Amino acid sequence: MTTQTVRPGEASRIAAPDEGISLDELRLAARNHGMPLEALRYDLTPPGLHYILVHYDIPYVATDSWRLTVDGRVDAPLELDLAALRARPRVELAVTLECAGNGRARLHPRPVSQPWLDEAVGTARWTGTPLAPLLAEAGLLDDAVDVVFTGMDHGTDRGVEQDYQRGLSVAEALGGELLLAYEMNGQPLPPQHGAPVRLVVPGWYGMASVKWLRGITVQDHRFTGFQNETAYRIKHDTDDAGVPVTGIRPRALMVPPGFPDFMTRRRIVDAGDVALYGRAWAGLATVSRVEVSVDGGRHWADADLGEQLGRYAWRSWSFDWRADTVGDVELVVRATDEHGDTQPVDQPWNTQGMANNMAQRVAASVR
Numbered sequence: 001m002t003t004q005t006v007r008p009g010e011a012s013r014i015a016a017p018d019e020g021i022s023l024d025e026l027r028l029a030a031r032n033h034g035m036p037l038e039a040l041r042y043d044l045t046p047p048g049l050h051y052i053l054v055h056y057d058i059p060y061v062a063t064d065s066w067r068l069t070v071d072g073r074v075d076a077p078l079e080l081d082l083a084a085l086r087a088r089p090r091v092e093l094a095v096t097l098e099c100a101g102n103g104r105a106r107l108h109p110r111p112v113s114q115p116w117l118d119e120a121v122g123t124a125r126w127t128g129t130p131l132a133p134l135l136a137e138a139g140l141l142d143d144a145v146d147v148v149f150t151g152m153d154h155g156t157d158r159g160v161e162q163d164y165q166r167g168l169s170v171a172e173a174l175g176g177e178l179l180l181a182y183e184m185n186g187q188p189l190p191p192q193h194g195a196p197v198r199l200v201v202p203g204w205y206g207m208a209s210v211k212w213l214r215g216i217t218v219q220d221h222r223f224t225g226f227q228n229e230t231a232y233r234i235k236h237d238t239d240d241a242g243v244p245v246t247g248i249r250p251r252a253l254m255v256p257p258g259f260p261d262f263m264t265r266r267r268i269v270d271a272g273d274v275a276l277y278g279r280a281w282a283g284l285a286t287v288s289r290v291e292v293s294v295d296g297g298r299h300w301a302d303a304d305l306g307e308q309l310g311r312y313a314w315r316s317w318s319f320d321w322r323a324d325t326v327g328d329v330e331l332v333v334r335a336t337d338e339h340g341d342t343q344p345v346d347q348p349w350n351t352q353g354m355a356n357n358m359a360q361r362v363a364a365s366v367r
């Protein structure tokens, strides 16, 4: 395990203004698929349609020999196998996960990385055991500062060799209904989602929810590993140390109406009444308003909100669109959370394209 400090200024390379998506980006996009937006119809995203983000390789893990260690600044280090973990208190939580890079490919100029459009999201019912009681059992020492979660996957990023690792402060680790999850929608975790056990940090962007978890280490100093210190930060230029990416910002998405053209995905919609439908979420907050524009963002009207699936999960919304003018339209949708935080309609640019929640736009032709 290597924990190296990297100069905070090192961010994604920024593409030249007219630079197309490269084969390297295409390879990432083919491995890390999004959720087809028509799957917004399901309360819980069916297996295989949930988005996937894997930085390195999906590790092949033999469940029988898998162990989770809890060590570092604790009274009593622990080692658990899957049976021991499953024997602990069991909780279920519906959680909407979204990749912090969602929307990145639309930015100008484009940060070169996994090129998400709008679809890096999914909602699952995770079953597992709460993290806080496990840490309490190990007994955090008084000098505990950060809790570091280590996955079994390994690679290099910008020259830094690493296991996938993320750190949380002790308060964050104990505070937010964090889960060591071994089931997704009632089935054992599939390989791509972190089998046999992953961390789930409800309400946070996905990078915090470490998959293929093998170790939890409590340390007496701040964790400065790559994924906390360099990658998942919002920076406005390369000298900017940035702020860490944490809770998911509000976002609404719609099921694109009508039917698509194969290559352009442009929507073809019959004139008349069109029922628009989608989901909206805001990580640690509740979405209190969803607005729709059918004229590219000039005028807005309120959508009806459905039940929220859980404290950390999306809610549905619907909107009756009277598509009575034949021609091209641009549909836009935006969410606002209970604190009044509204999705921007113009791009909120940052060097790595993190936590960019620019409103979705859908081009359609009414016939």
Ligand SMILES: Nc1nc2c(c(=O)[nH]1)N[C@H]1C(S)=C(S)[C@@H](COP(=O)(O)O)O[C@H]1N2
Residues within 6 Å of the ligand: 050, 051, 052, 053, 054, 055, 056, 097, 098, 099, 100, 122, 150, 151, 152, 153, 164, 192, 193, 194, 205, 206, 207, 208, 209, 210, 211, 212
């Ligand atoms: N070990 C490990 N955990 C990981 C990752 C990873 O590459 N390795 N990717 C993270 C990121 S960036 C995201 S967005 C989520 C994606 O979770 P999912 O693939 O189950 O949707 O997993 C997170 N946990």
Ligand SMILES: [Mo]
Residues within 6 Å of the ligand: 053, 098, 099, 100, 101, 206, 207
């Ligand atoms: Mo991510």
